[in-house]
Amino acid sequence: MNAPPTRTRDAAVLGVALLLVLAWDLSGGDRALSTWAGGAAGFPLREPGTWASRLHDAGRVLSGLLLALLAVHALWPGRPAARRWALRGTLLATLVTLAAVPALKRASATSCPWDVVDFGGSVPYVPHLWWWVTDGGPGHCFPSGHVVGALALLVPAVALRRQSARAARWALAAVLVLGLAFGAVQVLRGAHYLSHVLWSAWLCALLAVLADRAWAAWARTRGWVGSPARAAIVDNQVVRQPMT
Numbered sequence: 088m089n090a091p092p093t094r095t096r097d098a099a100v101l102g103v104a105l106l107l108v109l110a111w112d113l114s115g116g117d118r119a120l121s122t123w124a125g126g127a128a129g130f131p132l133r134e135p136g137t138w139a140s141r142l143h144d145a146g147r148v149l150s151g152l153l154l155a156l157l158a159v160h161a162l163w164p165g166r167p168a169a170r171r172w173a174l175r176g177t178l179l180a181t182l183v184t185l186a187a188v189p190a191l192k193r194a195s196a197t198s199c200p201w202d203v204v205d206f207g208g209s210v211p212y213v214p215h216l217w218w219w220v221t222d223g224g225p226g227h228c229f230p231s232g233h234v235v236g237a238l239a240l241l242v243p244a245v246a247l248r249r250q251s252a253r254a255a256r257w258a259l260a261a262v263l264v265l266g267l268a269f270g271a272v273q274v275l276r277g278a279h280y281l282s283h284v285l286w287s288a289w290l291c292a293l294l295a296v297l298a299d300r301a302w303a304a305w306a307r308t309r310g311w312v313g314s315p316a317r318a319a320i321v322d323n324q325v326v327r328q329p330m331t
Contacts, residue, residue, distance in 0.1 A: 121274065124274060127207060132276050158178055162174075198222050
């Protein structure tokens, strides 16, 4: 049996996105962009009280509020089993994403731009793709962790396709715009290179798609999703729809 069109599209989008991230990573654009944002004296927008620092702090608050809303929606009682498990599975996958990508960051030996000698720091620049070389600095800077507060919401945005493709497209666009805005602030502050942000976005998208596939496989074992049909869970019933 051929793979469903949605699965094929997901794989194609992830593949093209990976190529674009690698192309940027290998282009040398990271240092050029960070040089534009800062210099030998450091990054002016890193200082407390600047608009970028305020937006950084506001981003943490907004991420917390969005996650709280997702949790309340997922844990609200009185829903039928299929709907309840779908929402709670989405919440769990979102929390896993929030933990997994920052865990990679904590294990990384790559230091942040503001630690690099080019920008007022004390360590040499070493591309994070050179994983076998350490820069001797504090590390723990690749990929970007702050943006995951927004980009982890790709999980519910992808899951929304089960109910409405149109709503899912709007949700995906909103999450990507929000995540890249978070990332732009971090680049301007010298906290990350742009590639750090792009890798976080790609990893969150990958985890969102894998979570959606895992849900579909598990739901089929429960009889909630037919093959090759897709189940749209609406209130108290499962409505069978053709795959698109």
